[in-house]
Structure formats: structure tokens, C-alpha cells
Amino acid sequence: MTQSSIPTPARKYDLNFARWVYQNVEGGDRLPLCMQCGMCSGSCPIGAEMDNGPRKLFMMIRAGMKEEVLSSSTIWNCTQCYNCVVRCPRKVPVTYILQGLATVAAREGYAPAKATAKFSRAFWRSVRYFGRTDERMVTVLYYFSYGIKEGIKRALANLPIAQRMVKAGRMGIGLPHRAKGAGDLRAILAKADEIEARERAGQ
């Protein structure tokens, strides 16, 4: 685990972790308004793939269960349909909070093997170097993030779809798509990283 500035609760019902989430996670400032009605979990189309669901996860945050929260499948399997966001009677931006927790969990090394984290790494690499998402590059980087053998297996399994996409003119066979100012964009992203690191260090 990396050196973390996130407080680890020393006793039960220690609010330090909850307060940290309220102040540092996108949308977290509205989390104290959660009244545990369960509208979010009840509205979730992919709740069956979640260990806790958002309602329970939010209570776990209050209970200081940092490890369990940041290793929960709930933050990884959100499809971002925003059903919970539009339905929450207290206007808690549930999806945004789950996104924010996913970023924190990935940065702190909680879930290196999760599909979402692997896919995001592949995706971000394409964005950072080329300024655009190249579907071919993202999928290939993602498949081979599971190792060479698994990568070949996944690539072959998806080859029929890729062939149909090429045939339909929706997947090119040329160089990756790129923005001309990808270099400028890299400088902007590096600066944004620097600002976030500076803010974390200043906490």
C-alpha cells in the first residue's frame, strides 16, 4: 500500500474516514444528507453484480469501514446510468460519488486486478498519448493487460466482432486516430496531475 493520507479509523464509529470522503470525493459534500432510503440500490440495473449496493456502501462509509468500502465491487460495477442520481430524494449524486471512490481506490492500490481499473488504464493511455480514444488500441491494451496468453485468447474470442466492424467501415486498419495538439494536451494533463498531488500533499 502506498503512503496514504486517508485516515484509518482507530475505533468503531470513528468518523474520520467519512469526513475525509465528504471533503475529498466528488459529490461527497452531499453524502451526509443520505437518509438510507434505498432508492439508489433499488433503482440500480446492475445491483445483482454489486456486493453491497450504494445505500449499504454509504452506511459503511459512516461506520468507518475504509478497507471494505475501497475494496467493494459496488464502486467497480456501476454502469453510470444515473438512475440513482435522478431518483435520490436528497439529491445525493450517487454515481459521481462511486466514480470518485473508484479513482481513490485505484490510486491507493486497492483494486489493481479489477476489470474496470485495467480498462481505464488502457483507455487513459490512448487518451494521454493520442488525445483520442482509439477503440482498437484500448481493447488490445486491455486484453493483453491480463498477460500474453489471456490476451491472445480474448483477442481471438472477439475477432469475429472486430472483423464485422472492419467490414462495416467502423473500424479502420490504419494508424491510431490522434489530435494534432496531443503534446499540448499531455502538458495540460501533467499539470492537472501536479495540482492534484500538490493539494493532496497540502492536506
Add this chain to the structure above:
Amino acid sequence: MSKIKFTYYPGCSSQGAGIHLDRSLHAISGKLDFEFETIKDWNCCGASVGHVKGGALPSMALSGRNLALARQQGTADVVTPCAACYLNTHFVNERIKNDAKARGRVNEALDAGGLSYQGDLKVRHVCEVLVNDVGIDAIKDQVTNPLSGLKVAGYVGCQTVRPFAQTAPGGEFTTYDQPKFLDQFAEACGAEPVPYDKARTACCGGSVSIYSPEKTLHLMRLILQEAKDAKADVISTPCPLCQQNVEMYQAAINKEFGDSFNIPVVFYSQLMAVAFGMDGKKDAALDCNMIKPDKLIDKVK
């Protein structure tokens, strides 16, 4: 009549899986009273996964750069046809506009690329522009080849309905439940919208369907089943990722659940291009659909 000008953000899918949305939109813009000027050298918005690796501020900086470039081209509203592009760009625009701290942080990052943006543009979705600025009647006026008898299931998807509602995250999403615009588009084209209420704003699994389809096949199955029950000839959608997922996973769903789906999934703009009497390939881009919309192709003039 002079055309309404928009600054257009096509998004990455316009060069790949969603190329037929971009192509058909440009085609119908020739017939309708709007025109697009593309953001020069636009970049990715981060979609729905970038933030995990990229982090919150770098993700905001992606849309910040696009908005700064759009502002250099003028003050026209920024429009995008993609659900994720809309959500991200709109969200960042609202943050820059309303939150001085966020504005400062994004601009400090943008400065490293010699750019700045103060939040004075408006970000909109193409469908909302078609309903509110162009108008359903103006669409109807262009129909020379009505799609009579074509049964259309209007599948809006989840993220696209945000433009019809208020802005900030967690804000007043007032009209997210039963948006009617796809049915209005289909009707204007002379087609027949079928009842499609359960799955209309259901989720196709989004990017989870790309990296872990085994978790989301059942979601896409619901979307297909309601269309099949309603005897739809095609599913119409505005979202590039919905179009891709619901189309390309039908074989996998059939294998997993023993179904026999083979339902074409098209963009509303492809329906319009055909109804406007335009070329089926060059304008409607029907050659890009992997499941051929035979009944729609039959109607091409």
C-alpha cells in the same frame, strides 16, 4: 434562410464505432436549418472510465481543453451527439461556470497548454437542438420518402436524457422518465413508433459491456425483448455506445440465453436521411450497420 450555427464536438466514436451517426447527422444538416463547425483538434472527453486512472482534475481538463478551443472559434452553442461526451462536457462547463475554485484549477492546468476558458458557452445535445431549435415540424417538412409501415422502437438509453433536464449533477433531472423525442422523430419520418416504455431509458451496460459483457448481457436482453414483443422492425437510438452494444452482443445473448434476436439498431439520424430521400450509403450510412436494417434499406429511394 440563414442556418443556425453550432460548434460541433463529434467525440471519438465518430471516427470508429459510431461513424454512421456522424455521417448521417452531417447529411441531414444539409436539409435542416442548422450547420456544424467542428471544434478544431478536439480531444477525448474521458468517457465513463477515464476518471478511474486519470483522476478528477485531469478528466475535467480534457473537456476544459475542448471548451477552450470551442470558445476560440466563437460563441455559438457547443453541441454533441454522444451521450458520454454530452454528460462530461456539460458537467465540466457547469463547474467552470458556477464554481470559482474549479474554474481556477482547470485554468491552471489549461495554461500549461496556452489555453483558458471562463465558462461562457452553452453545451447542448443534438437531439435537444433538433426538438427545440430546428423543430419537429421542420423535420416533417423535409420528408419526401415517408417510412410508411416501418415499426420503430425508440430506445433513448440512460445518459442521453440529461439534456432535456436541468444541469448540475444531482440537480433537477425533470424529464428523464418517458422522453418522447425519438417517437416524435419516427412519426415525423412517417414511421410507426411502437409501445416501448419499460426499456426506453434502460441501461445497455455502457462501458461495462465492453470490458465485462458477461455482467450486462441480461440488461441488453431486456432492451431487445421489449422491441421484439412490440414487433419492431428496427430499434432507433441516439447513443453511439447503445447502438454498438445492443447490436454487437445479440449473437452472444442468443448463445447465452437461447434467444434468436436479429434486430437492426439504427440512429434516428439514419431514419431521417432515408425519409428525406437521401442516399442510403453516402448519407444514411446504412452500410455501417452490422445487422442490416433490411426494411429500411428497402425504403431507400
